[in-house]
Every structure is written in structure tokens, then in C-alpha cells.
Amino acid sequence: MDKGSSNYQDRFIRKALSVYDAEQVIIEQVKRESIELVTIEHAYMRRSAQTITASAPVPHFRRSVMDGYAVRAQDTINASVEHPVKLRIIAVVDCGAAWSGQLQEGEAVRIMTGAMVPSGADAVVKLEQTSDMEQGAHGLDDEVSVKEEAQVGDFIHDEGIEIKQGTMLIDKGDVIEAGNMALLAMFGHSYINVYSAPKVAVIPTGHELLSVEAQLEPGKIRNSNSYLLSGLIRDAGGEPHLLPALPDDVDALASRIEDAMQEYDAVITIGGVSVGDRDVLYAYTQQWKGKLLFNKVKMRPGGPTTAGVYHDKLLFALSGNPSSCFVGFEMFVRPALLQMQGVKTPDRVRLRAKLASDYLVKDTVVRLVRGILYADERGGLMVREAGLDSSNATITIRDANALIVIPPSEQDWAAGTVVDVIPVGRHSIKNR
Incomplete structure (x- = not known):
């Protein structure tokens, strides 16, 4: 393309959206909702496509929480070690069994942990507070000495104490x-x-890319971003499909994207989104038959992140710099995949934490810094940079469990300042 043409110059004056607006634009475009029926053993880590409520209370009967004797509390009044109360044993109830009789005055039923409390009993006396501790088990019609006064409800779980009938167990999208x-x-x-896993094609671009197995060559790098995205897609509930790398060629890219759109639910390209002569995504989205949603976001890294819709299928064009690729996925691709799986609020959760050290970088756009979120000795949330704050850094992606949101500012951010943080990945909050 002629560098003096108006079309070429347009790539330098793109309209930039805020991070929030870009995220919302994408979420609004999600149309896909595919559902399949699976057995519970194959449901692990899938997202439910139905709301399930409790069809019965838990427990659905009064349950003993101790080994001992089911009694009427009034029959044990004033019982003590010095003056035990003697009760006649009329039945034994094991866990999983039920006794159909009615407990009467002066009677007791030997009962096991988890067993159904018989009708007429309103308390359980622990085995330790009876003569069984010295004499061993009794037979029917024997007597047991109760050495402690029981209170109504002692060691009994009432029906529905854990779960009431009608309680929501699993919500749609969980x-x-x-x-x-x-x-x-x-x-x-x-x-x-459950919602079917969105099938996502990953198309890396660039003359510089080598396969994982290849020996390094001067000026070239191995294609690591495809595998970064593979893990992130799976973590978001999707099914990654890694396609072969392409050179920086508009026609080859157009053919690969349009073929992929026929087969997959979404397509992610890597690289070629900036303003250089080899950045072919801009040229492609100016001539394609799809709808461009945005090609610039007011954030760093990942400012040239691009998104569009092609026949109701989403296209995400992410930067080839690893950290930019990571941030673009977390802020825009992950919410879209979650929306495809019934999540009601797929936009990123934000927490508040204090900066552990000064942040000395000034910028005119939001900076999303890979960070480590941890709890201090008092349990307060703190956050620090994970390492080198550069868009081409990869090791910080491994270490980060959060993105630190640094708003535009002409001033430094002092340690102790409270900032927004966005948890990422499966990393839990660390100790330090």
C-alpha cells in the first residue's frame, strides 16, 4: 500500500475506545448459546445451562449427630453421675435404618451417628454420658444409665437444617x-x-515465527503465544484449535480467517495489529465483509487490540507481544467466552488493594500492569508488580495473579495508594 495514500495514513488516526466500552461492545455482540446433555461425571468444570433447586430438604428426616441414645429429654431431668437415670432399651437404630415405633416414657433407643431419630424422641444422649462406657453394649430390654440431663434438641439435626426444599443449588452459568x-x-x-465449550481458532501471524520444535535462527522466535492462548481458552471454558502460522500476507490471512469462521465459534489472530508495514490486520479489516467493532483501546499494553463480527462470529486480533496478547485476552476474549456459556455478569471483577511500592510510570491511558496480589500480616490486600513491566515480557504472565489498574495520570503513584486490581488466572491470593 502506498504510504502517502489516505488509506495508509488512516491507520495512525484510529478511534480509541475506553477499556470498559470496548468490553461492553463485545459482550453485546455475543449471540451463540449451544447446549448439550452430559452425565454428572462428565460435567466437571463445565457451566450449567439450567437452574437446579432442592427437590427435598436436607436432611429429609431428623438425624442423630452422635452415637448414643435417643430419649425424651423430660425423662432425664436431674440426671447426673451421682444420680443417673435408668431407661429401658427398646430398639437399636443403625445408620440407614428406621424404627417405626413410638418412644414412650422411661424408654431409650440405641442410635448411631447419622441414623433417623425415632418418633417421640426429642434429644440424643452421647454414649460417653451413659453406662455403656463401662459396661459395653446392651441388649433389648436391658437398662442404660444416663448420667447427664438432656435438653430438647441435643445432638439432633432437624429436617432441612442444611438445605431447605426449593433452595437454589446450581444457577444457570455456574x-x-x-x-x-x-x-x-x-x-x-x-x-x-451444560453449555457447549466454545470452539476457538487461534491463527498466529508473522514471518518471524518458528515452530516449537525448530532450532532458533537469527531474528526469529518460536511461536509461544498460541500455547499461551490455548491455556487461557481452556481456563475460560473454551476448546482451543491451534492453526498453522501464516506469513504477513493479507490474502492468505483473509482466506484462513474466512474458512475458520465457517467452522469455529470465534477466531483469534495473533500479531499484525499495529501500524507497521507488515501489520496486515488493519488492511484486512478495511476490506472484509464483517463489522469492525474497534481497532484501538485506551490501554497499555495492547492498545491496538482489534475486534469485529463476521456472520455472528467474533474475531479478536491480539498483539504479538506476549503481555499485550495476555491482557487483550483477559479483558475482551474471556468475557465473550463466558457470555457464550451463560455467565450473567461476564465483565471482569475488580478488587481494591494498596500498592506495595511506588509506581513511577506516567501515561495518558490506563495501564494494566501484571501484578502479584497478596495479603499482608493484618489480612489487608496488597499488590506489587510481578516483574518487568514491558509488553514483550512473558515470565510475568506466569507469575501474575492480578492486573493492577493504573489510571491516566501525570503524577507518580505512591506506595500505599489504593488501586483497582483485576484477578486473573487460577492463582489464589498469595501470602506475600
């Missing part, structure tokens, strides 16, 4: 983790509807 799987089984759900 990730199904181990605890959710236990609840599904508890309430008899052997199958559940």
Missing part, C-alpha cells in the same frame, strides 16, 4: 465443581444440561 457434583448426585440428577 461452573460445576466437585461440590456441585455431590449436590447433583444427592438430589438424583444423573444428567445435566
Whole structure:
């Protein structure tokens, strides 16, 4: 393209959106919602496509929480070690069994932890507070000595104390983790509807890219960004499809993108989004049949991040610099993939934390700095830079568990200043 032409010059005067506006524009474009039925053992880490409520209370019967004796509390009044109360044993109830009788005055039922408390009983006396501790187990019609006065409700879990009937167990869009799987089984759900994993094509571009197996050459680098995105896509619930790298050629790129749009739910390209002669994404989006949403965002790194829609399929063009690629994914691609899986509020959660050290970089746009979020000795949230604050740094992606949001400013940010932080990845808050 002629560098003196108006079309060439346009790449330098792009309209930039704020980070929030760019995120909302993408979320509004998500149309896909595919659902499939899976068994609960295959539901782990999928997102539920249905809301499930408790069909019964838990427990659904009064349950003993101790080994001991089910009694009527009034029969144990004034019982003590010195003056035990003797009760006649009329039944034994094991866990998983039920006794259909009615407890009467002066009677007791031997009961195990988790067993159903018989009708007429309103308390359980622990085994340790009976003569069983010295004499061993009794038979029916034997007596047991109770050495402690019982109060109504002692060591009994009432019906529904854990879960009331109708309680929401899993909401639409929730990730199904181990605890959710236990609840599904508890309430008899052997199958559940889940959102299908969005299929995402990843297309790296650039003459400089080598395969992972290749020997390094002068001026060239191995294609690491595809594998970065593969992990991030899986973490967001998607299914990555890594396509071969392309040279910086508009026609080859157009053909690959348009083929991928027929097969996948979204396409991510890597590289070629800036203003250089080899940055072909700008040229492609000026001639394609899709709708350009934005090609510049008021943030650093990742300012040239581009997004568009092609036949209801999303195209994300991310920077080839690793940290820019990472930030672009976290701020724009992840919310879109979550929206495809029924998440009601897919935009990024923000916390507040204090800067652990001065931040001395001034900028006219928001800076999203890879950071390490941790708790201080008092439990307050602190955040520090993960390392080199450069868009081509990769190791900080490994270490970061948050993005530090540094607003535009002409002044430095002093240690102790409270800033927004966006948790990223699966890293938990660290100790230091």
C-alpha cells in the first residue's frame, strides 16, 4: 500500500475506545448459546445451562449427630453421675435404618451417628454420658444409665437444617465443581444440561515465527503465544484449535480467517495489529465483509487490540507481544467466552488493594500492569508488580495473579495508594 495514500495514513488516526466500552461492545455482540446433555461425571468444570433447586430438604428426616441414645429429654431431668437415670432399651437404630415405633416414657433407643431419630424422641444422649462406657453394649430390654440431663434438641439435626426444599443449588452459568457434583448426585440428577465449550481458532501471524520444535535462527522466535492462548481458552471454558502460522500476507490471512469462521465459534489472530508495514490486520479489516467493532483501546499494553463480527462470529486480533496478547485476552476474549456459556455478569471483577511500592510510570491511558496480589500480616490486600513491566515480557504472565489498574495520570503513584486490581488466572491470593 502506498504510504502517502489516505488509506495508509488512516491507520495512525484510529478511534480509541475506553477499556470498559470496548468490553461492553463485545459482550453485546455475543449471540451463540449451544447446549448439550452430559452425565454428572462428565460435567466437571463445565457451566450449567439450567437452574437446579432442592427437590427435598436436607436432611429429609431428623438425624442423630452422635452415637448414643435417643430419649425424651423430660425423662432425664436431674440426671447426673451421682444420680443417673435408668431407661429401658427398646430398639437399636443403625445408620440407614428406621424404627417405626413410638418412644414412650422411661424408654431409650440405641442410635448411631447419622441414623433417623425415632418418633417421640426429642434429644440424643452421647454414649460417653451413659453406662455403656463401662459396661459395653446392651441388649433389648436391658437398662442404660444416663448420667447427664438432656435438653430438647441435643445432638439432633432437624429436617432441612442444611438445605431447605426449593433452595437454589446450581444457577444457570455456574461452573460445576466437585461440590456441585455431590449436590447433583444427592438430589438424583444423573444428567445435566451444560453449555457447549466454545470452539476457538487461534491463527498466529508473522514471518518471524518458528515452530516449537525448530532450532532458533537469527531474528526469529518460536511461536509461544498460541500455547499461551490455548491455556487461557481452556481456563475460560473454551476448546482451543491451534492453526498453522501464516506469513504477513493479507490474502492468505483473509482466506484462513474466512474458512475458520465457517467452522469455529470465534477466531483469534495473533500479531499484525499495529501500524507497521507488515501489520496486515488493519488492511484486512478495511476490506472484509464483517463489522469492525474497534481497532484501538485506551490501554497499555495492547492498545491496538482489534475486534469485529463476521456472520455472528467474533474475531479478536491480539498483539504479538506476549503481555499485550495476555491482557487483550483477559479483558475482551474471556468475557465473550463466558457470555457464550451463560455467565450473567461476564465483565471482569475488580478488587481494591494498596500498592506495595511506588509506581513511577506516567501515561495518558490506563495501564494494566501484571501484578502479584497478596495479603499482608493484618489480612489487608496488597499488590506489587510481578516483574518487568514491558509488553514483550512473558515470565510475568506466569507469575501474575492480578492486573493492577493504573489510571491516566501525570503524577507518580505512591506506595500505599489504593488501586483497582483485576484477578486473573487460577492463582489464589498469595501470602506475600
